[in-house]
Amino acid sequence: MSSFEVIGGKKLKGEIVPQGAKNEALQIISAVLLTDEKVTVRNIPDIIDVNLLIELLQEMNVKVERPQRDTCIFQADDVNVDYLLSETFQKKSGRLRGSVMLAGPMLARFKKAFIPKPGGDKIGRRRLDTHILSFQKLGAKFDYDTEDGFFHLEAPKLKGTFMLLDEPSVTGTANVVMAAVLAEGTTTIYNAACEPYIQQLCKMLNHMGANISGVGSNMLKIQGVEKLHGTEHHMLPDMIEIGSFIGLAAMTQSDIIIKNVNHENLGIIPEKFQQLGIKMNIENDDIHVPEQDLYEISTYLDGGTLTVYDHPWPGFTPDLLSIVLVVATQAKGSVLIHQKMFESRLFFVDKLIEMGARIILCDPHRAAVIGLERKFPLRGITMTSPDIRAGVSLLIAALSAEGKSVIQNIDQIDRGYQYIDTRLQQLGAEIRRV
Numbered sequence: 001m002s003s004f005e006v007i008g009g010k011k012l013k014g015e016i017v018p019q020g021a022k023n024e025a026l027q028i029i030s031a032v033l034l035t036d037e038k039v040t041v042r043n044i045p046d047i048i049d050v051n052l053l054i055e056l057l058q059e060m061n062v063k064v065e066r067p068q069r070d071t072c073i074f075q076a077d078d079v080n081v082d083y084l085l086s087e088t089f090q091k092k093s094g095r096l097r098g099s100v101m102l103a104g105p106m107l108a109r110f111k112k113a114f115i116p117k118p119g120g121d122k123i124g125r126r127r128l129d130t131h132i133l134s135f136q137k138l139g140a141k142f143d144y145d146t147e148d149g150f151f152h153l154e155a156p157k158l159k160g161t162f163m164l165l166d167e168p169s170v171t172g173t174a175n176v177v178m179a180a181v182l183a184e185g186t187t188t189i190y191n192a193a194c195e196p197y198i199q200q201l202c203k204m205l206n207h208m209g210a211n212i213s214g215v216g217s218n219m220l221k222i223q224g225v226e227k228l229h230g231t232e233h234h235m236l237p238d239m240i241e242i243g244s245f246i247g248l249a250a251m252t253q254s255d256i257i258i259k260n261v262n263h264e265n266l267g268i269i270p271e272k273f274q275q276l277g278i279k280m281n282i283e284n285d286d287i288h289v290p291e292q293d294l295y296e297i298s299t300y301l302d303g304g305t306l307t308v309y310d311h312p313w314p315g316f317t318p319d320l321l322s323i324v325l326v327v328a329t330q331a332k333g334s335v336l337i338h339q340k341m342f343e344s345r346l347f348f349v350d351k352l353i354e355m356g357a358r359i360i361l362c363d364p365h366r367a368a369v370i371g372l373e374r375k376f377p378l379r380g381i382t383m384t385s386p387d388i389r390a391g392v393s394l395l396i397a398a399l400s401a402e403g404k405s406v407i408q409n410i411d412q413i414d415r416g417y418q419y420i421d422t423r424l425q426q427l428g429a430e431i432r433r434v
């Protein structure tokens with residue numbers, strides 16, 4: 001498995017264009033199964049997880065043309081449903097979380113679906129209850145086979161109903177929406193996830209002939225239709241990549257312009273980085289992070305220590321907490337990072353501590369960071385990337401550190417960041433894939 005070799009301590013300069021959004025792509029590409037007509041998807045990121053999902057569709061007999069690297073034309077007019085029971089599907093889909101979202105469209109269009117234990121980051125328990133129980137409310141029957149580890153779902157007919165989700169699961173909401181668009185009657189989903197990627201999915205489905213209202217809120221109303229048709233869809237820039245680049249710029253004292261960020265869909269993300277004291281200018285639709293000697297973490301109005309915690313949209317995404325944490329290590333001031341959703345996502349801090357950061361891991365969910373105020377640089381070390389976002393956080397730490405670092409297991413980073421080494425080289429970074 002490849003590694004990144006990084007010589008840190010260099011200031012970077014230049015422009016960087018964010019890739020299309022990974023987590024939007026996984027929803028949108030699953031949705032192409034809902035019609036037998038052609039669906040053109042643009043701004044697709046060239047990353048392991050998305051390419052694997054496209055490969056799964058191809059193996060299900062979906063026709064895929066790729067006229068450009070970031071554009072695919074899908075046509076699901078001859079789907080092999082039984083492929084989903086094969087060992088290859090079980091193995092491959094176990095490598096990414098997004099494969100779980102094939103179930104909603106399969107149930108809606110082909111009346112059955114099989115969900116093997118999905119993959120994705122090993123960042124804590126990742127239950128599927130919201131998905132399965134919501135399908136059940138629409139009339140699907142399920143069976144969990146302890147031998148093959150598959151959920152087997154069947155629904156001769158899906159019927160709309162009211163449902164209150166037990167949590168606003170992102171992939172869970174996407175899955176139920178995709179099942180409900182072809183169900184009979186009206187489905188109301190309350191406590192739905194409402195982040196921009198779900199909004200994008202709903203907009204695309206409406207363009208295909210679906211009837212979804214309440215888009216952007218936590219109450220979606222879906223009037224089922226008989227058939228969906230083809231469409232064209234353009235994906236948003238990846239907000240997690242944008243947040244990662246803001247953090248990278250601040251930590252390495254660089255001057256970076258992040259192009260075409262689609263600011264109106266970033267929610268609270270820029271503000272959270274500003275609370276760390278990071279200056280940024282919004283210029284047209286770009287974010288310019290200027291070189292800054294020191295950034296100072298703000299306190300609450302009463303002088304209390306800042307806490308940065310995750311919360312479903314429009315709260316702060318859990319996927320950027322590792323980045324906030326690493327950036328705080330060189331700030332002036334202190335911050336408590338509280339990762340509420342996942343219980344195994346903060347363990348990577350032991351590597352940062354080894355590099356010289358001052359962090360107290362209070363428990364699996366909370367870490368207190370005491371900023372070094374740039375009095376001491378981090379030291380380069382050899383480390384392994386445990387998950388996608390921790391991996392990029394370690395990469396940012398390595399780029400700011402004195403000396404050489406080696407980051408192993410970089411497949412974790414390649415799962416979600418397109419050509420990250422060459423794009424960073426263009427900003428002046430010393431990074432090599434070995």
Ligand SMILES: CC(=O)N[C@H]1[C@@H](OP(=O)(O)OP(=O)(O)OC[C@H]2O[C@@H](n3ccc(=O)[nH]c3=O)[C@H](O)[C@@H]2O)O[C@H](CO)[C@@H](O)[C@@H]1O
Binds near residue numbers: 023026126167172
């Ligand atoms: C492919 C994809 O799109 N993956 C994203 C998706 O995963 P995914 O859809 O798997 O995540 P879910 O939204 O289902 O929930 C993530 C975890 O948070 C817990 N939870 C969720 C909501 C809540 O209010 N309280 C709570 O504790 C859940 O129990 C679960 O353990 O959403 C996550 C949460 O934004 C992101 O980290 C993932 O990058």
Ligand SMILES: C=C(OP(=O)(O)O)C(=O)O
Binds near residue numbers: 049098
């Ligand atoms: C947790 C993430 O991805 P996945 O859900 O695909 O594991 C992520 O994108 O940060």
